Amino acid sequence: MEIQFLRIARLGTLAFWGLILMPLHQALAQEVGDHQYTSQAIEAGSQVYTQQCALCHGPQGDLVDGINLSIGQFRTVQSDTDLRQVISEGAAQGRMPAFTLRAEEMNGVIAFIRAGFDPEGVAVRIGDPIRGKMLFEGAGQCADCHRVGGVGPRTAPDLSNIGAIRTPASLQRNILDPATALLPINRSVRLVTRFEETIVGRRLNEDTYTVQVIDSQERLRSLKKIDLVSYEISDEPSKQPTTMSSDEVADVIGYLLTLRGLE
Secondary structure, three states: OOOOEEEHHHOOOOOOOOOOOOOHHHHHHHHHHOOEEOHHHHHHHHHHHHHHOHHHHOOOOOOOOOOEHHHOEOOOOOOHHHHHHHHHHOEHHHOEOOOOOOHHHHHHHHHHHHOOOOOOOOEEOOOOHHHHHHHHHOOOOHHHOOOEOOEOOOOOOOOOOHHHHOOHHHHHHHHHOHHHHOOHHHOEEEEEEOOOOEEEEEEEEEOOOEEEEEEOOOOEEEEEHHHEEEEEEEOOOOOOOOOOOHHHHHHHHHHHOOOOOOO
């Protein structure tokens, strides 16, 4: 299907998605079904955290040196499975005691942590980063477009530090509903110069007088706006919603969160 373009003045706004409240006993089924924890689980988890965790970790989750639960800063934890293990088995040679929680309490406190301590926030289920890396580089076909650690094409945004600048909810939305999540600066562009050259690519930067793009041949181009006959921005996302399963999406998110530009 031919890509449709809109004039720059017609850029739309991003859509916002809400969460549907439901009884707590339905939370476990929904977590797998829609990739995220429910609002009900997050709210219940805030109560568990206050009763069981706040004494040591503090109301904001930042009292233990090197750990800040509200922003996802851990010493060893990456996936939700890691979190469950630390909570149920303890850690740090007994300084973190083991807790015996019911399934809904465990899911709730993890949801509350993943929502950034916001009872009204969105908590995304985070899977295994090792499996996620395999999916990213293989069946998920993410590496066909994205570059990581200096390896890969430049036709889509470089993800080498994506885990440091995007939240789990933002990463999930990019995978599940790219049309509502793609930043305007990353949309495909089509430019025609007064020299009758047509350039299709991805916008990297723009100011009052110039625009920089990566063209379809992965060349960096800097163009003066005074030399452009037309400048159009795509109304279509460069990728379609994923066909990966909920478990696979959680694993890929787990991997992306490890990408912090430190390689």
